[in-house]
Amino acid sequence: MKRLMALLTVCAALALFAMGPAAAEDAPLTVGAIYVGSVNDYGYNRAMKDGLEEMKKSIPGLKLIEAENVPETAESERIMEGMIQQGAKLIFATSFGHQQFAFNLAKTHPDVVFEHAGGWMQAPNFGNFFGATQSAWYPMGVAAGKMTKSNTLGFVVGVPIGYAIGNVNAFEMGARSVNPNAVTRVVVTGGWSDKAKEAVAANALIDQGADVVTMHVDSPATIIQTAEGRGVYSIGFQSTEARTLAPKGWLTGLGFTWGQFMTATAKSVIAGTFKPAMVRLGLGQGMMAVAPFGPAVSPDVQALVTASAEKIGAGFNPFTGPVTDNNGVVRIKDGESWGGDKMGNFDWYVEGVIGKAK
């Protein structure tokens, strides 16, 4: 009997703990964000963090809960659920692989808004956003095509999703537009963030003659440092901060500027006016920016690249037919044009790319 009383007391105590003090909500909004890696990566996650910080500054009192190194598995669902339990009403799932899990939660939490980066799913409380990266790679190709002396460019790809392949294609097309002999060699590491493999991949491309190296992986740091160590040029991606890693070899790069979009989304959630959308904004539209040029880039090349970027910003679509793939098959017919909705469908490389997409 005594033991039973003791047990009941313990249970009661635990239950009291469980009820806990209700969190006083005087913050206008609590936002949760999950990153697939570390925010100190000079890359993808850093750009997301910068955007969120900008959002936080623009909305006084906003509370931001973050979790780094959240894997793209069911674990992410647990983490996001934990954030919702802490009062988050807007969740940014910042990596491609978080999509399904965020979507699952959107179904069970209709009062929470989810924004996923880089996917395609949508629901009344689930929106999708990303930069229109593909066309933005075109001016990068222009820079590379002009600066290369060996006519071989190197591209390290993490995971060969359609969007990444599209990036490579635009890059090569941009290079070809100023240098008809430029080829791009592609190495796939198999993961967004395998640093040891990235170092080997970069070395392999340079061994094969590439004197400009670029990448689509989460963090450009290892590849840029490897390139710098071997004295070749590099073009950055994800965050414009990466240029500090290659004082000599940096040409230019692409960076994401998420702050504007994130602030607008948060404000819409606060005001109750959120509408889900598939947002793809490119250069000149607020989500992407061209990084400052490095010391090796001469003013006339700079002018060329900037002009090309402005053309893209004004609406030029490099994926306008006729476009042939690297096996000689015509993939985009004359007069046709592939728009933003098709960017995830690439499973072929354009002429001039050495690699297999499938």
Next chain:
Amino acid sequence: MQRSAALCLETTLAAASRFVLVALIAFGAFAALLTVAGMDPLKAYLDTIRYVFGNAYGFSELLVRMIPLLLTAVAAALPSRMGLINVGGEGQLYMGAWLATAGALALADQPAFILLPALTVLGFVGGGLWALIAGGLRALRLVNETISTLLLNYIAPMIVSFFIFGPWRDPQSSSYPQSSAFADAARLPSFMHTHINAGLAYALVCLVLYWWLMTRTRWGLDMRAIGGNPEAARQLGLPVFGYILVVMFAAGGVAGLAGMVEVSAVQGRLVSELSPGYGFMGFLVAWLAGNSAGGIVVMAFLFAFISSVGDILQITQGLPFAVVNILMAAILFIVLGWRPAGSSPR
């Protein structure tokens, strides 16, 4: 009968209280470490207790985490009774998932009452065959099973990756490396609005069967005899060769079920990262539990609880999830060091 039950209870309580002491020391040491690192461990522990016990979702997630641990623990415990060391739970899990996926993709049009049993069988067979390789090599006295199961652990995830980057790649999700999604009929059902899935039933059935096998059947007795003294057992006429094969197959099968549950219930497709080390954790769970069925439940609960602490640490204090492995290791270190020199657990 009554006296032995009372004795049983006494020794269990003694063991339990010893273990609670160990856990307290470990939690305390971990708290000290966290404080040094500038964190607030007390708040973390309280948050976790609140999350896990005061919250239907938190508690259900804990149960969900236990499911693969229960299965892989049985996969390690079963051969251990016979003196066989199975550290291949990881690989067996992956191969179970692989074969189950093959079935899900091939039979995608079938209704659930055909698909689910089929996938269950396939998951079991996949893991079982993988373990059988090691079992066969050991029975033939060619390669020690500790090494072979360890080596096979590396190969299985590569086979899975080969298929999801290649023949089974999902055409729908812009070439992201994963298999096509399983049809709804191929998904193990969950209870109400939680993630607790039918895998829990599988785990409980396996545990009960394991307990019953070891304590109530002649086979269990034979297995323990072989484990104690294989030469003597052989001379007594026990078919050691056959036992090795069957037991390894069964153990691998149970781990394979864990894989099937992962792809059918949790992920809904085959992905490259199926397991954060469930195979190894299961081995440790079984070891800590002294290979007893009840102990496995308790230890799996503990490990799942520790994982929840990790979640809380990550969300509320910004620590990487991996840090909680220190806590897990601390408990194990203490238990490992506690045993008086000279005695080693079976």
Next chain:
Amino acid sequence: MNTALVVGVVASSILSGTSLLYATLGELVGERAGIVNLGLEGILLIGAATGFALSALTGNPYVGLIAAAFAGAAVNLIFAYLVVERRANQLATGLCLMFFGSGMSALIGRPFVGALIGGLPRLHLPGLAANGIGMRISSYDILVYLGVPTAGLIWWLLFRTRWGLVLRAVGENPASAFAAGYRPASLQYQALALAGFMGGIAGAHISIAVTQTWAEGMTGGRGFIAIALVIFARWNPFLAIAGALLFGGAEALQLQLQAAGADVSPFLMNMVPYLLTLLVLVVWGWNRQAVAPAALGRTFFGVE
């Protein structure tokens, strides 16, 4: 088959294989003394994190390297205490060590993620051509150059010194070594300290020399590969060199082949070293060769 590819693969294999070599040599010493350490991966991770952290803090990669080596040794001594003194189950303790290393390294490395370090400087062998090929295969950090000599040193220690003789005796039969007046426990401690030292170096090579960064879990299973490598190398330091090149090369080869435009499946290629090891083991088993230290792990290689 172009020259650039061959040169590239050789260079990458040497670079990737170096940390594998140190890890394997360390584990080899431990196993020769009869102890198998499944937690080697944890030691490597601690070495990687500590090495990177100290390099970032002091600005000197060599300081980081030394710190990593001693950190590895210190942690391995915890392992040693448990398995030697407390007679704990080696496999369970090893796995436990792996988890400990994973968590500890995450904690140590956390404040330093994204820090930029100079990395171990590349030293150029004098006299070799300054052109492409010569440059490529002759400019490595000091750990690479010391790799083969270290293997030779370990071989000499094990097979040409009194210490090594006694160590191997302990690994074969601790009871008779004890009867002969030696102290097996003391030797096992020494072996494990050395193993931890080398494991720490192996981990540091990845973070300070190869990638010059720190990320959780960045050693990618190399600790486990090293355990397989020790078997592959038949517990012989010189064969370990070949094994390290083979395993290190497999990873590099598929990336190099991609850059050259060939169509290979990275996964099938990565499987080859493990299948080879398994095959080799089956063949030995068939030939009834006893090459492993007889008392390895005690329950590890059961008496049949």
